[in-house]
Amino acid sequence: MKAPAKLELGDFLPYLTNRVGMIVAEQFGNDALAEHGLSIAMWRVMAVLASRGSQRQIDLADLTSIEVSTLSRLITRLIRKGLVTRTRSINSNREVTVKLSPKGQSLVNHLIPIALDFEAAAIAGLSVKDIAVLKRCLRHMYGNMKKRSAATGGRGHGTSS
């Protein structure tokens, strides 16, 4: 009989990655977003609209890594808060475009420097070279998991209606 496999959590990359993602999101959420009633996902949407301008909902899903049906609900909440607007294209009734309202733009202008401070705090002490490797590895890992998800039929990435 084979001995059971061992797993040392403190050396397990999914854990090391997830706890960093969570601690940064939690602190930024509590210190900067909560007072505005925003979640991390809502912040992502606003940050993308600020840097890229108005976007089709389908492209926003890609740019924020938020799944389409979740995104649609988030946008509805952002509209209720007066932070974004959603318009249907004249060309296609199914094509929806989302943009920041002036109130949304002003809030995102306030939040961006705080977000950049959080990033700076998180990577303080790492070299430029380390940071480049880190970003490359994280993008590569995300790509691997996206491909895996597509290959296994996208279980858990419900794009079905």
Place this chain on the structure above:
Amino acid sequence: MKAPAKLELGDFLPYLTNRVGMIVAEQFGNDALAEHGLSIAMWRVMAVLASRGSQRQIDLADLTSIEVSTLSRLITRLIRKGLVTRTRSINSNREVTVKLSPKGQSLVNHLIPIALDFEAAAIAGLSVKDIAVLKRCLRHMYGNMKKRSAATGGRGHGTSS
């Protein structure tokens, strides 16, 4: 007047980290944990108990990066599922020790190879050297954020009762 700061989400490390953490957790959760009614946090607890043996609740919080009051609720759920047991120390009524039950040990033995396969899928194509840098950077970032949290009075890391 200063121009508003720009933030490109696709180059922002908190985003790059968080989306990797989430996609791995989501796929592993859906494909391996959901059928056993386990969350990622519950899995972490079981993985640590499997590799380190029985633990005081306070040490488990450290080893899993799960905040004490959340951990206590998770352990209650794991006990109800018959996967762990919790005993009070004879020496100190406040000292609680948690260990895997035989049923919990058997489940974790089943899950570890699956978890290692997920890790392997996530890092496929990265060199050993890259992976070493990645782990070092992620540990460093986590340490930075923990220190920051302690320095700002631990807002968002409620260890208060």
